[in-house]
Amino acid sequence: MTERPDSEALRRNMSPLSGIGRDGMPLSTNRAPPEDLSPWVARIVSAKSVNEPGSVIACGMCNDLIYTRYxxxxxxxxxxxxxxDAYGNEVLLFGQHSKFMPLTCTGDVMSAGFGLRAGAFYTLTGRPAHDIVDRIERQDIFGILADDLREVFCDEYTPIQWNLALEEVLRRYIARVQPDPPDPISAAFEMAAFEDPTQSLSDFAEMHNISIRKLERMVKRDFGLTPRTVMRRARALDLGALLCGVADQEEEEEMMLRFFDQSHVIREFASFFGVTPQKFRAQPRPLLALTLEQRQARRLEELKRIEPGSHLPWYAADET
Structure with missing residues (x-):
């Protein structure tokens, strides 16, 4: 892919410590959760990049999971x-997104967090996902800053150590709450969005022996959006990852065939990201790329196209 005009300037200002892409841009340290957490947790992820003091990154994110991030x-x-609003040195709860959320970061990019599987927020907290779509809440629901773990979350520790501490946080919370696993229909719908986001909703409902009305209620509760919007967003996120250089390039043709024609591509992409694919590609998107990369790693693993922990197609040759 042709390099974005401002990529070189960003590389000069940023020193990635949690992974580097083929274009030299920062990535995250992200992986699937251990088996005992996997019914509720989709991804454990930390990002660490030391930047020039006072440097500002203007970008954003678009999540298909509910995330807690410190x-x-x-x-x-x-x-x-x-x-x-402005944030710093705090635990934040991010809802799923119906569209791109603008963000800026001044100084170092350092965060540790985890994304919940569809429906897990409801079984863990009793709250539906539509409560927090496109919102950020200031609350440490899961106890990330428990006294005996607080000291791990600082720049003296590595992203791998942050991820291990997050696992401990989650084990404690789940042991205390003892939640049911999320609805298996929601898990199946999440997988369908990974595998083929053009598939018929009627066919999906029939396959799982539920009505369209029940599917709509469950998806609204567990994703916060309508089933159709979840599928449309999946297509846009996959294309965004491709344009950011954090997707498997061998899937490019398959991803483009999900759209009827070029005008459909432009219209659908702009409805989620606010710009055409061409304008999107013209600027580096370092913060968005971090979240899109996490999604693609999870997607490829859950579709069994790569093994968990294996080399990702968008990583630099000497990165794992």
Missing amino acids: IFNGRWTAMSADGH
Whole structure:
């Protein structure tokens, strides 16, 4: 792919410590959870990049999971459904997104967090996903900053150590709450969005012996969006990952065939990211690429196209 005009300037200012892509841009340390957490947790992820003091990264994110993140060593702003706000050195709960959420980070990018499987937020907290779509809440629901773990979440430790501490946090919470696993229909719908986001919703409902109305209620509760929007978003996120250089390039033709024609590509992509694919590609998207890369790693693993922990197609040759 042709390099974005500002990529070189970003590389000069950023020193990635949690992974490097083929284009030299920072990535995250992300992986599937251990088996005992996997019914509720989709991904454990940490990002660490030391930047020039005062340097500002203007970008954003678009999540297909509910994430809890502890952000530190940087000053952040976001434009959520509740308006513009500033954040720093705190635990934040991010809802799933119906569209791109603008973000900025001044200084170092350092965060540790985890994404919940569809329906897990409901079984863990009793709250439906549509409560927090496009929103950020300031609350440490899961106890990331418990006294005996607080000291791990600082720049003296590595992303791998942060991820291990997050696992301990989650084990404690699940042992205390003893939740049911999420609805298997929601898990199946999440997998369908990975595998073929053009498939018929009627066919999916029939395959799982439920009505369209019940599918709509479950998806609204566990994803926060309508079934059709979840599928449309999946197509847009896959294309965004491709344009950011954090997708398997061998899937490019398959991803493009999901759209009727070029005007359909432009219209659908712009509805989620606010710009055409061409304008999107013209600027580096380092923060968005971090979240899109996590999704693609999870997607390829869950579709069994790669083995967990294996070399990802978008990593630099000497990175694992």
